[in-house]
Amino acid sequence: MKVAVAGTGYVGLVAGVCFAEKGHNVVCVDIDKNKIAKMKKGLSPIYEKDLEELMQKNYKEGRIDYTTNYKNAYKDADFIFIGVGTPERKDGSANLDYVYEVAKQISQTVQKDCIVVIKSTVPIGTNDDVEKYIRKNLVNKVKIDVVSNPEFLAQGTAVRDTLQASRIVIGTENKYAEKKMLKLYENFDSPKVLTNRRSAEMIKYASNDFLALKVSYMNDIANLCEVVGANIEDVSKGMSYDERIGDKFLKAGCGYGGSCFPKDTKALHFLAEQDGYELKTVKAAIEVNKIQKLILLNKARKQFKTFKDMNVAVLGLTFKPGTDDLREAPSLENIPILLDEGAKIKAYDPIGVENYKKIYPTEINYVSSPQEALKNADICFIFTEWDEIKKVKPEEYKKLMKKPIVYDGRNIYSLKEMKEIEYHSIGRK
Numbered sequence: 001m002k003v004a005v006a007g008t009g010y011v012g013l014v015a016g017v018c019f020a021e022k023g024h025n026v027v028c029v030d031i032d033k034n035k036i037a038k039m040k041k042g043l044s045p046i047y048e049k050d051l052e053e054l055m056q057k058n059y060k061e062g063r064i065d066y067t068t069n070y071k072n073a074y075k076d077a078d079f080i081f082i083g084v085g086t087p088e089r090k091d092g093s094a095n096l097d098y099v100y101e102v103a104k105q106i107s108q109t110v111q112k113d114c115i116v117v118i119k120s121t122v123p124i125g126t127n128d129d130v131e132k133y134i135r136k137n138l139v140n141k142v143k144i145d146v147v148s149n150p151e152f153l154a155q156g157t158a159v160r161d162t163l164q165a166s167r168i169v170i171g172t173e174n175k176y177a178e179k180k181m182l183k184l185y186e187n188f189d190s191p192k193v194l195t196n197r198r199s200a201e202m203i204k205y206a207s208n209d210f211l212a213l214k215v216s217y218m219n220d221i222a223n224l225c226e227v228v229g230a231n232i233e234d235v236s237k238g239m240s241y242d243e244r245i246g247d248k249f250l251k252a253g254c255g256y257g258g259s260c261f262p263k264d265t266k267a268l269h270f271l272a273e274q275d276g277y278e279l280k281t282v283k284a285a286i287e288v289n290k291i292q293k294l295i296l297l298n299k300a301r302k303q304f305k306t307f308k309d310m311n312v313a314v315l316g317l318t319f320k321p322g323t324d325d326l327r328e329a330p331s332l333e334n335i336p337i338l339l340d341e342g343a344k345i346k347a348y349d350p351i352g353v354e355n356y357k358k359i360y361p362t363e364i365n366y367v368s369s370p371q372e373a374l375k376n377a378d379i380c381f382i383f384t385e386w387d388e389i390k391k392v393k394p395e396e397y398k399k400l401m402k403k404p405i406v407y408d409g410r411n412i413y414s415l416k417e418m419k420e421i422e423y424h425s426i427g428r429k
């Protein structure tokens, strides 16, 4: 089947490549000419495991192409996927400008009946509105159905999460569209959840917000552990044997980040508020996370009134390991404060540096190993649990730093192995 995909970020590009891999004929559309040129050469605009290999393979075998020419891509497509960004506005609501820009292009260019599928995370009711909008503005007399089909991919495992999806949620308003979607996904061996559009939209938010809530809950409990003298690692291990709780997403740390949890918690909270409902649990998750992101600095503040002229080693810049994405990374909350106070920062990250340089080109001394960052440092902050950072041995902090003082936001060491070092972590004493 002919599939056009609008947007070549995490959502759109991964979906396009995976549909090609499953045998469909795919064309990915983006407004960015340079990006398209790079992709035609087989280069992925995002760092994602297995993606580049699949892009090259499917391009060579003629199942995927990339273009800025949306007219050609949309005019005779069987499916048009919308996978553009829905960034957060200042008030917490989701910005749907890009979604409507694509909807406008679709209404002006489609020449045959087609299914428009919204994959981007959008507020409940958006699919209804986009369908109305496209039908109202259609230039050619064709039949358009809008379907909600949210994605559940995590960065670093995006390809696997799509090809072997935990579930495929299909929200439609009629049997015709449902049948078409099932045909499109017939080669995907994953449970299919068939529902209406509003429920599909809600499944996406409810899933992400639940996971964010789980992390915030563990962070809240971790902070209490410190107060009452318990150990969060043992607590989470003890909890994990209960199958109803499970053993995933129980790691306490210096807060969640990324392109989804922060945005989706705020968007659902905003949406509820607009409808006169207070979503208390999600609100709590957001509040806990805000505090948690600054927890290391606030702990260190008890010891150092200011970071002026201190040599600070920062290990880890990205929001989690396995990605170069900095969106909502805890490092981005802490580093501006350190810089403002006049700290001298040496930072190490295996992949995130190029992106960080776009924000702080000269203010930070970027180094190519954790050891270089630690040399002569007065204090060390660990924000991301990269393997390269986990490999640093406790004695190296002792050997390299002026005096080993480590604030670890990801609990990468056991208390025992760090007992000869001044070591502060999350939820353990």
Ligand code: UDX
Pocket (backbone or CB within 6 Å): 151, 152, 153, 154, 155, 156, 208, 211, 215, 248, 249, 250, 251, 252, 253, 254, 255, 256, 257, 258, 259, 260, 261, 319, 320
């Ligand atoms: C997430 C969801 O997992 C995915 O299903 C959804 O489609 C998009 O959002 P992602 O943002 O890539 O994916 O990252 P994820 O691995 O879920 O981690 C999110 C944040 O939570 C990270 O900052 C991570 O460090 C933090 N986290 C996760 C914890 O602090 N503790 C945990 O136990 C798990």
